[in-house]
Amino acid sequence: MSTHPSGLAAPTATDLVVAHELTRRYGEGEAAVHALAGVSATFPAGEFTAIMGASGSGKSTLMHCLAGLDRPTGGTVRLDGVEITALDDAKLTELRRDRIGFIFQSFNLVPVLSAEENILLPLSIAGRRPDREWIDQLVGIVGLQNRLTHRPAELSGGQQQRVAVARALASRPAIVFADEPTGNLDSKTSAEVLALLRRSVDEFGQTIVMVTHDPDAAAIADRLVTLQDGLVVSDERVTPRVPTGA
Numbered sequence: 258m259s260t261h262p263s264g265l266a267a268p269t270a271t272d273l274v275v276a277h278e279l280t281r282r283y284g285e286g287e288a289a290v291h292a293l294a295g296v297s298a299t300f301p302a303g304e305f306t307a308i309m310g311a312s313g314s315g316k317s318t319l320m321h322c323l324a325g326l327d328r329p330t331g332g333t334v335r336l337d338g339v340e341i342t343a344l345d346d347a348k349l350t351e352l353r354r355d356r357i358g359f360i361f362q363s364f365n366l367v368p369v370l371s372a373e374e375n376i377l378l379p380l381s382i383a384g385r386r387p388d389r390e391w392i393d394q395l396v397g398i399v400g401l402q403n404r405l406t407h408r409p410a411e412l413s414g415g416q417q418q419r420v421a422v423a424r425a426l427a428s429r430p431a432i433v434f435a436d437e438p439t440g441n442l443d444s445k446t447s448a449e450v451l452a453l454l455r456r457s458v459d460e461f462g463q464t465i466v467m468v469t470h471d472p473d474a475a476a477i478a479d480r481l482v483t484l485q486d487g488l489v490v491s492d493e494r495v496t497p498r499v500p501t502g503a
């Protein structure tokens with residue numbers, strides 16, 4: 258344990274997201290599928306967690322429950338002290354908009370908007386004025402200075418995902434959830450996108466939870482949580498491999 262200059266033990270990282278005994282059942286009776294069978298896990302601020310596991314092990318279901326996109330059948334999720342599982346739909350939408358960034362495998366950009374408009378969209382929906390300095394910095398980091406007026410169809414997959422990364426970070430969210438963010442990218446562009454995510458953790462203290470099938474993607478995280486049949490079967494700290502993409 259590290260020691261603070263005061264001589265006291267350094268404060269431990271805040272547990273930003275706390276999942277307690279999460280269950281998610283689809284269907285009823287004998288046909289019921291227990292996608293989550295009792296998952297408890299904490300996600301400290303500033304940490305990059307990768308979630309892995311075989312297909313059907315519950316990764317997406319867990320991420321959707323943590324992010325307030327799905328409601329668990331049982332258990333609770335707290336985000337920064339707020340029990341999101343107890344919020345009504347309107348409050349949950351507001352919390353997602355204000356506190357959470359999302360990155361999806363299929364980019365999910367709005368086709369008729371330019372790259373810049375896509376990046377700013379969550380802020381405009383929230384009626385928030387963009388912090389121009391921050392947005393300019395982000396655009397520089399993701400390397401899209403010369404692509405801001407382009408629409409998604411005029412961008413490569415890697416560029417589209419970089420727009421999505423900038424969009425996710427634009428509101429300085431408490432946490433970013435990434436669902437197979439490199440699933441549609443070749444290995445070189447994957448490395449670039451992963452390097453951006455890693456940088457956001459190292460340089461801005463961003464908290465990230467990423468679902469992935471790809472061991473190379475998981476290798477850039479600080480921690481690897483493995484699911485099997487809706488349960489956490491291992492939760493280990495790993496030494497992040499520094500990606501070479503950015």
Ligand SMILES: Nc1ncnc2c1ncn2[C@@H]1O[C@H](COP(=O)(O)OP(=O)(O)OP(=O)(O)O)[C@@H](O)[C@H]1O
Pocket residue numbers: 283284290291292310311312313314315316317318319
């Ligand atoms: N809407 C749904 N209705 C019924 N069953 C579902 C639904 N969503 C997921 N499931 C089931 O819940 C289990 C967990 O699914 P989930 O998508 O969370 O797994 P995953 O680990 O993310 O899989 P993959 O890696 O293939 O995306 C699976 O058995 C799946 O078939």
